[in-house]
Amino acid sequence: MAGVVVCHASAxxxxxxxxxxxxxxxxxPVRAAASADELVVLARRLAPSxxxxxxxxxxxxxxxxxxxxxQVAPQAAVVVLAGADDSEALExxxxxxxxxxxxxxxxxxxxxxxxxxxxSVSSLTPTPAASAxxxxxxxxxxxxxxxxTQPVLTRRELEVLVGMSNGRxxxxxxxxxxxxxxxxxxxxxxxxxxxxxxxxxxxxxxxxRRGLIQ
Amino acid sequence: MAGVVVCHASAxxxxxxxxxxxxxxxxxPVRAAASADELVVLARRLAPSxxxxxxxxxxxxxxxxxxxxxQVAPQAAVVVLAGADDSEALExxxxxxxxxxxxxxxxxxxxxxxxxxxxSVSSLTPTPAASAxxxxxxxxxxxxxxxxTQPVLTRRELEVLVGMSNGRxxxxxxxxxxxxxxxxxxxxxxxxxxxxxxxxxxxxxxxxRRGLIQ
DNA sequence: CTCGGTGTCACTCACAAGTGGGACCCCTGC
DNA sequence: GCAGGGGTCCCACTTGTGAGTGACACCGAG
Numbered sequence: 116m117a118g119v120v121v122c123h124a125s126a127x128x129x130x131x132x133x134x135x136x137x138x139x140x141x142x143x144p145v146r147a148a149a150s151a152d153e154l155v156v157l158a159r160r161l162a163p164s165x166x167x168x169x170x171x172x173x174x175x176x177x178x179x180x181x182x183x184x185x186q187v188a189p190q191a192a193v194v195v196l197a198g199a200d201d202s203e204a205l206e207x208x209x210x211x212x213x214x215x216x217x218x219x220x221x222x223x224x225x226x227x228x229x230x231x232x233x234x235s236v237s238s239l240t241p242t243p244a245a246s247a248x249x250x251x252x253x254x255x256x257x258x259x260x261x262x263x264t265q266p267v268l269t270r271r272e273l274e275v276l277v278g279m280s281n282g283r284x285x286x287x288x289x290x291x292x293x294x295x296x297x298x299x300x301x302x303x304x305x306x307x308x309x310x311x312x313x314x315x316x317x318x319x320x321x322x323x324r325r326g327l328i329q
Numbered sequence: 330m331a332g333v334v335v336c337h338a339s340a341x342x343x344x345x346x347x348x349x350x351x352x353x354x355x356x357x358p359v360r361a362a363a364s365a366d367e368l369v370v371l372a373r374r375l376a377p378s379x380x381x382x383x384x385x386x387x388x389x390x391x392x393x394x395x396x397x398x399x400q401v402a403p404q405a406a407v408v409v410l411a412g413a414d415d416s417e418a419l420e421x422x423x424x425x426x427x428x429x430x431x432x433x434x435x436x437x438x439x440x441x442x443x444x445x446x447x448x449s450v451s452s453l454t455p456t457p458a459a460s461a462x463x464x465x466x467x468x469x470x471x472x473x474x475x476x477x478t479q480p481v482l483t484r485r486e487l488e489v490l491v492g493m494s495n496g497r498x499x500x501x502x503x504x505x506x507x508x509x510x511x512x513x514x515x516x517x518x519x520x521x522x523x524x525x526x527x528x529x530x531x532x533x534x535x536x537x538r539r540g541l542i543q
Numbered sequence: 544c545t546c547g548g549t550g551t552c553a554c555t556c557a558c559a560a561g562t563g564g565g566a567c568c569c570c571t572g573c
Numbered sequence: 574g575c576a577g578g579g580g581t582c583c584c585a586c587t588t589g590t591g592a593g594t595g596a597c598a599c600c601g602a603g
Contacts, residue, residue: 485549485551
């Protein structure tokens with residue numbers, strides 16, 4: 116059930132994590148992949164619930180790996196393995212749905228925490244700049260960190276996003292909020308920019324991953 | 330942080346739950362609302378993380394209550410209070426984003442479980458017919474129950490849904506999967522029907538609430 | 544064997560969505 | 574005082590989406 120796959124270009128990192136996991140009962144079957152291709156093959160077979168992914172994966176890159184992964188194993192929660200300094204790769208990964216991140220030097224306790232919590236936590240987007248590089252259990256990463264570093268949605272933008280997630284059209288959202296459809300479109304445009312979404316479907320996905328909406 | 334609001338038409342049910350919660354430290358501030366209007370006012374003030382909602386709420390009904398609630402308190406996880414027999418109201422509520430359900434005769438332990446887990450569990454959609462009426466911690470309600478009772482998406486439909494959540498257009502999804510755009514549209518149409526979604530944004534929201542995608 | 548579900552592709556059509564401008568008001572902070 | 578951000582509305586435009594069909598092939602269950 117709680118299968119874990121680690122995908123990292125460095126053999127030493129893979130081995131460290133596999134060996135580290137040996138002492139953790141929850142992590143039972145940890146498998147290793149050296150490339151995006153291997154990851155896809157493994158993920159298709161094992162349907163893991165957690166994937167630890169190299170943020171500096173060569174070849175197609177981590178973003179493409181996550182895209183492919185999400186197609187063969189959509190249930191998999193992705194945790195990015197990145198140094199505290201590599202914030203750009205991290206941001207891209209988070210935008211694509213990563214659930215948190217760790218450094219490759221992760222210890223046993225951190226791995227156990229991941230196994231226990233990652234797939235039951237709705238949103239884990241710690242502050243990259245603060246180098247808070249551990250996946251924390253619950254409410255920690257919620258309000259304060261998020262509001263400072265990530266683009267904050269205004270009340271209106273959030274209301275529009277909620278309407279979108281409930282399948283309401285711009286016109287209907289306008290009626291709900293006593294606004295004109297054009298105003299709703301303006302809020303939609305701004306929240307797309309803030310979230311880095313290209314359309315409302317992706318905006319809803321990003322909003323839910325970040326815990327902005329339920 | 331973990332505020333709880335119970336909204337139920339029956340005063341006895343409200344009081345039962347408020348009194349029951351007194352012994353549970355995690356439930357600290359449980360407030361009661363008798364109607365959707367009261368709920369909205371309370372939720373706006375308290376920003377609760379959990380709302381226990383009467384499935385047979387009169388006046389505007391539970392669905393409308395959830396819609397309004399999601400606009401004043403989008404973070405709130407909704408748990409529906411329904412008898413094991415009332416499966417229609419339940420289904421509608423789940424489609425709108427409810428995170429689980431309980432009977433109004435909920436006991437102290439169940440309330441505590443809700444407080445501890447609801448807002449950190451990604452998806453709780455137990456089998457209505459099986460009268461499994463407790464919110465369970467983790468993986469329980471995931472795979473087996475879901476696959477039997479809820480509409481199951483085919484591999485293709487799931488792949489299309491994933492593409493949608495990544496902000497890809499039908500044409501792009503077609504390229505990703507080596508399909509024509511028309512085929513993608515067909516899969517989209519069928520998955521909309523299965524999920525009860527009116528557009529791709531809602532389909533993504535429902536898919537994420539049910540844990541079909543991340 | 545038949546039927547239902549799935550996968551594939553095609554066509555049309557109305558309309559929603561997304562994007563680019565511009566405009567005005569209000570408030571807050573420098 | 575003025576810049577900036579938010580909130581509101583407007584116009585115009587291009588694109589994509591969603592709805593409604595029809596069609597054919599495959600496969601597995603009954």
